Amino acid sequence: MKASEFLSGFLKVVESGLRHLVRKRMTLRYPEFLVVPAPDELFGFKPGEARDTNGLRGRHLLDLDRCTGCRLCEITCNGISGAITMVKVEGQFPRNKRGIFPSIDYGRCVFCGLCVDACIFDALFMTDREELAEYDRAALLYGPEEISKPPKELPVKIRAKRAELILDERRGAHHVQRKN
Amino acid sequence: MSYYQLVPGVYVEELPEKEGKITVSIGPQHPGSGHFRLIITIDGDVVVDADPDPGYVHRGEEKMCETRDYIQNIPHLERPVVLDSAGIQFPYILAAEEILDIKDKVPEKAKYLRILLAEFNRVISHFYFLAIQAIFLGHSTVLEWSMADREVLMDLAAMLTGARVTFAYFVPGGVRSDVPSGFVDQTLKAVGYLRSRMKEYWRMLVDNPFMKMRMEGVGVLKAKDAIELGAVGPNLRASGVEYDIRKVDPYSLYDTVEFHVPTYKEGDTMSRIKIRLDEINESLGIIEQVVRKLDGMRGPVRHLVKGAALRAKPGEAYARTEAARGMMSFYIISDGGRTPYRVKVDTPSFRNMKLIPVLLKDVRVADVPIVFWSIDYWPVEADR
Incomplete structure (x- = not known):
């Protein structure tokens, strides 16, 4: 390799690296910000259109009122992760x-969403809540009452602001806070 | 005589020793090898013999397929290669559709969406390859860059499918969800952004004089050897053999998109990096074409297969596709039940493993990681 060739190649590398000093940072301060790329829609199955809605x-x-206790979700999950078991709920x-409804063990669930596909009664959906960490494994077992309520808002201290990815050819990919 | 302690104090394995040479065991739990053991014999600083020892992460995927039906098989079949989960799903779904006899009912839109996700995954997988190759070279800038640029496509894939890595998007009969609003614009922007970045990658990895010194002429695989050893994918093409299943045996709708198959003659470590950079560029071209076709396309994305129709007729089906690492194929035999009778998975990493002893011969110990990783060997995929 010639000295001139070496030097020009080296300088180009340094130039490429230095250009990134003025570019916007792509990384995200995770606990404070959270990227939600999918539209704010529940992931669910539309049997009429034979497709799932777009959602995380x-x-x-x-939906306790729509669930018939047909066990289709349990049967599907049996071959996948075995996270769903049917439990009895008191009431009319x-x-x-x-009165049997699915309870889901999030220590086993792989979030494939095929239980949602299996539900022909439009009763099972998925929300975009992915932060499910607990100190205790038993706390990951969600009963029908728990999964029938929308996820609780996280405490203000760890509540994430939603961020959006901006793709800019000149300034580089970066995140901004979402308005809605 | 040298010993290797597989389980310290419990199970000790003898390693063969040659006169005046040292046998070193790299792995199975080693960041540079993946979950896989590489036994190398060294003479001074030069490797005289390399012996791959796979099987550490064998999961019995093929056996697991026999107890699950054609839909329940989807999530666990993604696990061997989560980086390229659409790549391993594609041939499975094609074979499953053939055996379920719904091959002709797959909507056109679903076929394009499959190509789109498969190309997303090829780029994601190649970026991961570049990241690890860069850190083995001591080039941590490209490590950070490629890990960050992967995120762009992973977010887009999450928008489309609902998950970032394990999509579970392909199902027999089509795909699971339609194109969300704003997806086409965002993808076209991402393609523009990544195209502008590829020039910088080329400058950083290929035109960089230090990288040239490290990688040019190291770990050379000749075209004749590559064919004889049965190499597949980018490794074969980096040795000058133009062979891509997307061109040779077009599946889905790959014959309606335009792309060319990059090849290099040298067959060294540098050309295996160059070929992946070129393939990312080609994939971005395919993504752009497919997204433009999907824009405004109407119609169903899935032919819904219910209950009894999931029972296949006795018979067999075979499908092969070009995954990120090379030819991936599935062979399914059905005896007429709900579950397959036998599923055989043929993965590109398993085929490429045979290159390791040839490539590592006469390589210096310091170059072992970069030559080893340059074939993009993924132990979990090879062990299944």
Whole structure:
């Protein structure tokens, strides 16, 4: 390799590196900011259109009034992760005479969402909540009452602001806070 | 006689020793090898013999397929190669559709969406390759860059499928969800952004004089050897053999998109990096074409297969695709039940493993990681 060739190649590398000093930072301060790329929609299955809605696959949401206790979600999950078991819930449910509803063990769930596909009664959805860490493994077992309520807002201290990815050819990819 | 302690104090394995040479065991738990053991014999500073020892992360994926039906098989089949989960799903779905006899019912839009996600995953996987190759070279700038640029496509894939890595997006009969609003614009922007970045990668890795010194002429694989050893994918093409399943045996709708197959003659470590940079560029071209076709395309994305239709007729099906690491193929035999009778997965990493002894011969110990990683060997994919 000639000295001139070496020097020009080296200088180009340094120039490429230095240009990034003035570019916007791509990394995200995670606990304070959270990227939610999907539209704010629940991940669910539309049997009529034979497709899923676009949404992040996170914690489930169960509609107790629509669930018939048909066990289709449990049967599907049995071959995948075995996270769903049916449990009995006290109370009167006109569509669900036996009163059995799915409970989900998030220590096992792989968030494939195929249980949502299996539900033909439009009762099971997925929310975009992915932060499910607990100190205790038993706390990861969510009963029907827990998954029938929308996820709780996180405490203000760790509540994330939603960020959006901006793709700019000149200034580089970076995040800005989402307005809505 | 030298010994290797597989489980310290419990299980000791004898390693063969040659006169005046030292046998070193790299792995199985080593950041530079993946979960895989590489036994090298060195004479001074030069490797005289390399012996790959796979099997540490064998999961029995093929056996697991026999107890699950064609839809339940989707999530666990992604696990062997999560970096390229669409790449391993593609041939499985094609073979499953053939055996379920719904091959002709797959909507056109679903076929394009499959190509789109497969190309996303090829780029994601190649960026990961570049990141690890760069850190083995001591080039931590490119490590950070490629890990960051992967995120762009992973976020877009999350927008489309709902998950960042394990998409579970392909199903027999089509794909699971439609193009979300704003996806086409965002993807075209991402393609523009990544194209502008590829020039910088080329400058940093290929035109960089230090990288040239490290990688040019190191770990050379000749075209004749590559063919004889059955190399697949970018490693084969880096040795000058133009062979890409997308061109040779077009599946899905790959014959309707335009791209060319890059090849290099040298077959050294540098050309295996160059070929992946070129492939990212080609994939971005495919993504752009497919997204433009999807823009405004109407129609269903999935032919819904219910209950009884998931029972296949007795028979067999074979499908092969070009995954990020090379030819990936599935062979499914059905005896008429709900579950497959036998599933055989043929992964590119397993085929490329045979290159390791040839490539590492006469390489210096300091170059072992870069030559080893340059073939993009993924132990979990090889062990299944």
